[in-house]
Amino acid sequence: MKLLRYGPVGAERPGLLDDAGRVRDLSDHVADIAGDALLPETIARLSALKPEDLPLVEGIPQQDLRLGPCVGQVGKFVCIGLNYADHAAEAGMDIPPEPVIFSKWTSAISGPDDGVEIPRGAEKTDWEVELGIVIGKGGRYIEESDALGHVAGFCVVNDVTERDYQFNRAGTWDKGKGNDTFGPIGPWLVTPDEVGDYDSLKIWLEVDGHRYQDGTTATMVYKVPHLISYCSQFMSLQPGDIISTGTPPGVGMGQKPPVYLKGGEVMRLGIEGLGVQTQAVRVWTPGD
Template sequence: MKLLRYGAPGQEKPGLLDDAGQVRDLSAHVSDIAGAALQPETLAKLAGLDVSSLPVVSGTPQEDLRLGPCVGAVGKFVCIGLNYSDHAAESGMAVPPEPVVFNKWTSAIVGPDDNVEIPRGSTKTDWEVELGVVIGKGGRYIEEADAMDHVAGFCVINDVSEREYQIERSGTWDKGKGCDTFGPLGPWLVTKDEVGNYDDLAMWLEVDGKRYQDGTSATMVYKVPFLVSYLSRFMSLQPGDVISTGTPPGVGMGQNPPVYLKGGEVMKLGIDKLGTQTQKVVKA
């Protein structure tokens, strides 16, 4: 299934994408694509619905029908840094002996095609296409062999980053990662059964039509089951938590010379089987 949230910001309703590319309303079955709706038993009920009987929502998704973040009421937005060896190299950093963990604040979350704002005073706003993992079944001290039982599905994330705030202004990475609009999610949450092999998904990102990132999740250092297990040692994972798993090479910081967003650009990014995002860059 491709689960989504549609409508005006703050008023999104739950839906799914049918085989014809139409949005079908799920409001009679779940209140939101969030929390308990992502648990295995609820997903199984949704998967058993007769899609043709669900109300059709007027409009074309991502054209005249706005999509919101594909997960609502996210409790934790946890990110993994330097999780692709070639991205670590372009950043001038070594692959870490354990995953680098940081947070994006949930106030950073926006829809997949909403504007991305450059913070006031920023000179080094950058992009990162990432594979997002959405937790469906909560847990602590999860065994790696059981980790995928806790995953509801996957989505596209743009881990927008302000490099000066992140690296040069002292303190943790969080300072440059969680600015408002720095976490577009979606367009849809694709359940793991539909994704299949998540270990070899093509990932790409373009700015004004120029392709900067062109990679694959196959080169991820710490894989999804390990990350779920690893994070569960330090925090309880709960339904609706989102994990952003790192980016392949091609970020602006890694260009020679570096390229950063100034305002007015259009970012377009996508992951095989998970859809695309398009964001206009504006100044806050």
């Protein structure tokens, strides 16, 4: 099942994608794709619905029908750094002995095709396509063997990053990760039964048609069950929380010479079975 949120910014409604690629409205069944709607029992109830019995929404998704972030009311946006062996190598950094955890502010979250804004004073804005885990059943101290039972689904994340803020402005990485528009998620939340082998999904990103990232989740150092269990040692995980699992090689910082976004580019990125995002890049201007 592919769950989504559609409509204007701030007024998104819950829906699902049918087999014909059209959106069906879920407003009579859940208030939003958020909170309790992500619990296993609710997901099971939604899965039992017949899409053809649900109201058809006008428009073609990602063409003349805007899709919002695939999850609403996100409490925590947790990210994992240096979690692909080949990305760590291109960054000239050692594989960490434990997962590196940092945060993106939830105000960074945007729809999969909404524009990405280069913030004021930024000089090294970069891209990172990532596999996102969306928590369904919450918990603390989750055993690795039980971790997948806490997953509502998976989605595409673009962990947009301003490298100058990340590395040169003192303190933690978070300064370069949480600017507005730096967290596109979606287009849809795909339930685990449709994802298949999440350990070998193709994952890619292009800028103006040039493919910079072209990898597979098989090179992740710390796998999905371990990341869920590990994060739950330091925080309670709650329905709707997102864990973004790291990026494969091919980021702008790793090019020789480095390549960064300047404004005017179009990013296109996707993960096998999870959909595609497209974002026009613009430069911040007063009044934004």
